[in-house]
Amino acid sequence: MSERLKIGFLPLVDAALPILAHEHGFAAEQGLALEFVRDLSWATVLDRLLYGHSDAAHMLAPLAIATTLGIGRPARSLSVPFVLGLNGNAITVSNALADRIQPEAGLGNAVDVGARLKTAVAGHGRKPRFGVVHRHSSHNYMLRYWLAACGVQPDRDVEIVTIAPPFAADALAAEEIDGICVGEPWSSVAVERGAGRIVLTTAQIWRRGVEKVLAVPTARLEEKRGAIERLVIAMRKAGEHFVDPANWETNAAILARTEYVGADPALILRAISDRLRLVQGGALVHFPDFMFQYREAANFPWVSQAAWLYAQMVRWEGMGFDPDAARTAMGVFRPDVYRAALTGRNSPLPGASSKVEGGIGMPLGVGAAQGTLVMSPDRFFDGKTFDPERLEDYLASLP
Structure with missing residues (x-):
């Protein structure tokens, strides 16, 4: 009998991977039956997740961190075992x-x-x-x-x-x-x-900026650890299917359905294929990696990306740097769960859990615990880099 997981989401193209894991049978292969709850605001997606109406959610990466830190509401611990995409x-x-x-x-x-x-x-x-x-x-x-x-x-x-x-x-x-x-x-x-x-x-602005994640209440993750790991496997398979040009039109048509994004499939197809119409009636413009859902370590929850988001909260929320809060924020991203799910499978796994963000200027082979991993440029537009080991120095350097 399949184990059921209910997943909350907003009608956005980057909700694709759990949806396609369900639609193409990758979740069923892992013994999972996925059910989706479509909302119109992030606040509602979060409320459903916190009050047990969903098991996991398509979520803004910083919102998972802010919720865990208790910014604006009582703290509730969330975990991120999978990044649904960069950019977009x-x-x-x-x-x-x-x-x-x-x-x-x-x-x-x-x-x-x-x-x-x-x-x-x-x-x-x-x-x-x-x-x-x-x-x-x-x-x-x-x-x-x-x-x-x-x-x-x-x-x-x-x-x-x-x-x-x-x-x-x-x-x-x-x-x-x-x-x-x-x-x-x-x-x-x-x-x-x-x-x-x-x-x-x-x-x-940031060539490899972290965007949406799969967020799970930490207690629910421990309760359903096996199911969440199998969901990670299914979503990686969905990501491989998603980025294959042969599947773009099929996947755009699925995502366009009213129960999912509910938009013109032609617009969704453009996003999937990294093409944008910048002005009404204008030609399509190709911008490589506009959406980044699978290649390299796109789905890996880098602790350093969580640290960058925490740094921005300190910068713009007026809350002051706190080393304990920084550690808590970085602990929201769970590379341990991602590795446990994909070890022994055909998926490259970084050897490290953190890196200097914005430090890669040309394709670079990096240490991998499994497979081969070549990372593409990840620069910030202003040339700055972010070293999570020097977070306070980074904050002091910002305008």
Whole structure:
């Protein structure tokens, strides 16, 4: 008899791997019967998870950490045994603002667009307002990281508000906001409606930025450890299927269904194939690794990525650095569970659990406990690196 797992998610393309693990039978092969609960806000996904209405969830990586630390609500320990993907977000702004900060065709350069935005902010008349999907989201922290590095002070020069992903395009069309940082397909929906233009992807800010994760209450993980490990196996198989061009159209059609993303399959296909339409009626632009769901160590829960997210919380939440909190934050990511699930299987496993983020400038072979692992460039746009062993020095170096 199959073991049932209920998984919460938001209608986003990067919820793909558990959905496709179910649809293509990879979960059933592992003795799992998956049930999905679709929500429209991250707050509801989190509430369902914390109160036992789901066993695991498609989750914002920083939200799993903030919940464990008790930021904004009583602390509840979550664990992340699997990263559902890196990258996948775009910064889309109103047509009027796009004319000022990215007048050229194509995706902008992060430094140049930031410099023009700094000039535009000075003469805007009011603070431009940007929408992000949650206070504790990589969208928020990546947007802030880019703005600050370009001399635009978040909360002083611009306003940042929260909008649930399915309503981001509506808010931009209604001129309630001047820009959004959101995952697909919602930036593309805004472009197709003529509400704005894509000027940057977050992969241009941090080439290998951690994005969504599978989050599990730590107590539930221990209770269902075998089932969660089998889910990791099934999702890795789904990832291999997902990135194969021969399967793109099939997977886009599955994800487009109303019970999942509920969007035009053509828009989902673009995201899967790393293609974006930047302006209504424009040609498709190919941006390699716009979404990064499987290759290299894309699904590995690097402790150093959790540490970077904690550093951004310290920077922007005004909570101060605490070494105990830092250790707790890093402990949310569980490479031990990932390794236990995939040891002895055809999947490369890093030899280390942490690394210097942003330190790879060209393809680099790294030590692997299993298989062969070559890592691609993971640079931050401003050239900085992040060493989790020197977290306080890193914070002191930031503008």
